[in-house]
Amino acid sequence: MIQFENVGLRYGMGPEVLRDMSFDIPKHSFQFLTGPSGAGKTTLLRLMLMALTPTRGLIRLFDRDIAVIPHRELPMLRRRVGIVFQDFRLLDHMTTYENVALPLRVRGKEEVSYRNDVIELLKWVGLGERLHVRPPVLSGGEKQRAAIARALIDQPEVLLADEPTGNVDPPMARRILSLFVELNRLGTAVVIATHDIALMDRYDARRMILTDGRLEIHE
Numbered sequence: 001m002i003q004f005e006n007v008g009l010r011y012g013m014g015p016e017v018l019r020d021m022s023f024d025i026p027k028h029s030f031q032f033l034t035g036p037s038g039a040g041k042t043t044l045l046r047l048m049l050m051a052l053t054p055t056r057g058l059i060r061l062f063d064r065d066i067a068v069i070p071h072r073e074l075p076m077l078r079r080r081v082g083i084v085f086q087d088f089r090l091l092d093h094m095t096t097y098e099n100v101a102l103p104l105r106v107r108g109k110e111e112v113s114y115r116n117d118v119i120e121l122l123k124w125v126g127l128g129e130r131l132h133v134r135p136p137v138l139s140g141g142e143k144q145r146a147a148i149a150r151a152l153i154d155q156p157e158v159l160l161a162d163e164p165t166g167n168v169d170p171p172m173a174r175r176i177l178s179l180f181v182e183l184n185r186l187g188t189a190v191v192i193a194t195h196d197i198a199l200m201d202r203y204d205a206r207r208m209i210l211t212d213g214r215l216e217i218h219e
């Protein structure tokens with residue numbers, strides 16, 4: 001689903017932040033991406049999302065070499081990837097409901113076709129009472145759950161989540177994780193970047209560990 005072959009990345013003229021990355025994110029798989037702060041987790045997720053171009057090596061997304069994908073096809077491919085950003089990136093002038101519905105609206109879907117799905121999903125992440133408020137009045141954990149709902153609403157084939165439990169207490173972190181596990185059971189491949197060792201220890205999942213720009217994988 002996502003393949004890296006000898007990928008390296010440097011920002012500008014700086015040192016190589018990631019070196020010799022070779023790995024595969026298989027269909028339906030579930031993995032944690034971990035490593036110390038500054039190890040390159042966000043950078044690696046941005047490469048997977050095609051938000052960054054590698055300095056060297058080959059990246060394939062859905063069996064396509066990303067270096068030669070025509071520009072006009074990028075939005076369609078990106079739509080198959082759900083992403084939860086570390087800083088949420090919700091739109092402050094829209095309600096929670098509108099933020100989550102946005103990917104579907106952008107695709108030209110009629111509201112009657114998705115209204116119930118959006119409400120159901122928001123209830124599922126515990127935001128059933130917060131549908132009509134705007135992000136500035138949501139707590140950090142609520143924003144995080146709204147961002148997760150937005151990433152899930154279009155049923156992505158792969159979900160990339162950057163510290164999705166960074167702003168919530170341990171019970172909510174476990175709830176969010178069980179949401180990802182359920183999503184994975186339904187077929188979505190999941191990659192979760194996290195520092196939270198206690199949370200990872202609760203799951204017998206693959207671990208991708210970044211240290212000093214190199215990757216080690218524990219199956």
Ligand SMILES: Nc1ncnc2c1ncn2[C@@H]1O[C@H](COP(=O)(O)OP(=O)(O)OP(=O)(O)O)[C@@H](O)[C@H]1O
Nearest residue numbers: 011012014017035036037038039040041042043044
């Ligand atoms: N836009 C940028 N320009 C230059 N250097 C950058 C840029 N973004 C990240 N870096 C550097 O790349 C390295 C990896 O950063 P990255 O944010 O990917 O790490 P991380 O593992 O996600 O960290 P954290 O756990 O703190 O979020 C760091 O040394 C960082 O300073």
